[in-house]
Amino acid sequence: MKRFAVIGGTGINELAGLTPSGRHSIKTPYGATSRPIEEGRIRGCTVYFLQRHGAPGAIPPHKINYRANLWALHSLGVTEVVAINAVGGINPDMPTGALVVPDQIIDYTWGREHSIDDGAGGELLHIDFTRPYDETLRQTLLDLADDNSIRVCAPATHGITQGPRLETAAEIARLEHDGCDVVGMTGMPEAALARELGMAYASICMVVNPAAGKGDQPITLDMMRETLRREAAVVESLLAHLFTASSSG
Ligand code: HPA
Numbered sequence: 001m002k003r004f005a006v007i008g009g010t011g012i013n014e015l016a017g018l019t020p021s022g023r024h025s026i027k028t029p030y031g032a033t034s035r036p037i038e039e040g041r042i043r044g045c046t047v048y049f050l051q052r053h054g055a056p057g058a059i060p061p062h063k064i065n066y067r068a069n070l071w072a073l074h075s076l077g078v079t080e081v082v083a084i085n086a087v088g089g090i091n092p093d094m095p096t097g098a099l100v101v102p103d104q105i106i107d108y109t110w111g112r113e114h115s116i117d118d119g120a121g122g123e124l125l126h127i128d129f130t131r132p133y134d135e136t137l138r139q140t141l142l143d144l145a146d147d148n149s150i151r152v153c154a155p156a157t158h159g160i161t162q163g164p165r166l167e168t169a170a171e172i173a174r175l176e177h178d179g180c181d182v183v184g185m186t187g188m189p190e191a192a193l194a195r196e197l198g199m200a201y202a203s204i205c206m207v208v209n210p211a212a213g214k215g216d217q218p219i220t221l222d223m224m225r226e227t228l229r230r231e232a233a234v235v236e237s238l239l240a241h242l243f244t245a246s247s248s249g
Contacts, residue, residue: 003077004046004080004243005047005076005078006049006082007050007052007073008049008051009053010086010208011086011229016233017042018047019041020038020039022039024039028071034069042239043244044247045244048073052069052190061163062111062162066113066114066189067115069190070197071197080199081199081202082204082239082242083186083187083191084204084235085158085184085187087205087207088166088219089181090175090176091176094182095207095210096207098151099152100152100153100158100181101152101156101202101203101205102133102156102158104132104133104157105133105158105160105187105188105191106159106180108159108162108175111162114193116193116196129195141204144238148238150237153181157181158184158203159175160186161175161183167212172211172212172213175211206227206228207231208228208231
């Protein structure tokens with residue numbers, strides 16, 4: 001039986017349509033989650049929701065306790081995680097306003113607690129990460145988008161930088177050369193921790209600005225927020241289709 005969680009990013013502070021039934025403040029071996037996990041139902045499906053930045057905008061990407069967040073979701077019996085990430089667009093085919101379901105990751109982050117393997121378990125945890133996102137969950141999202149005329153770009157490589165500052169134009173040129181299509185700050189180590197814990201994980205990226213050097217205006221938070229407001233509604237409708245399909249399937 002599948003049990004879903006949504007991890008909300010910038011601009012997704014609550015989950016539209018969620019009829020709440022509880023809140024979980026979970027003690028984890030790694031400390032506290034970004035905020036209590038909300039439980040509720042959407043379209044007949046039990047869903048957990050966690051905003052990774054805590055109270056809106058409070059925890060920057062490099063300070064998020066990714067291990068606590070993923071461990072807590074797993075302890076609630078979550079099997080499928082859909083992560084929402086705001087990103088900058090590098091590939092011109094993925095402009096501001098586009099939704100992207102990536103299939104690959106390049107991790108440029110550093111200094112984050114990126115594994116639940118502290119070497120104490122007596123066995124090393126070398127997860128296979130060849131395909132960092134769960135193919136079945138990805139394909140389900142893509143099929144539902146297709147069936148419901150929601151435009152989604154895929155495949156794509158999601159580059160993840162340390163932040164919290166945005167990149168230089170030269171850094172983005174390097175990411176582009178490496179093959180990145182979009183750039184964000186929160187996709188890792190979240191995806192790897194989900195894999196370590198055995199949860200299926202996919203991401204829906206919302207392109208909220210042209211990456212550094214790709215647009216003709218300075219990148220501002222106001223520019224991002226404006227796009228986020230519009231894209232969040234489309235993401236929520238895609239999620240509603242996912243939950244409808246899961247409760248009837
Ligand atoms: N770079 C990194 N992370 C981001 C960006 C960006 O341009 N936009 C939104 N998140």
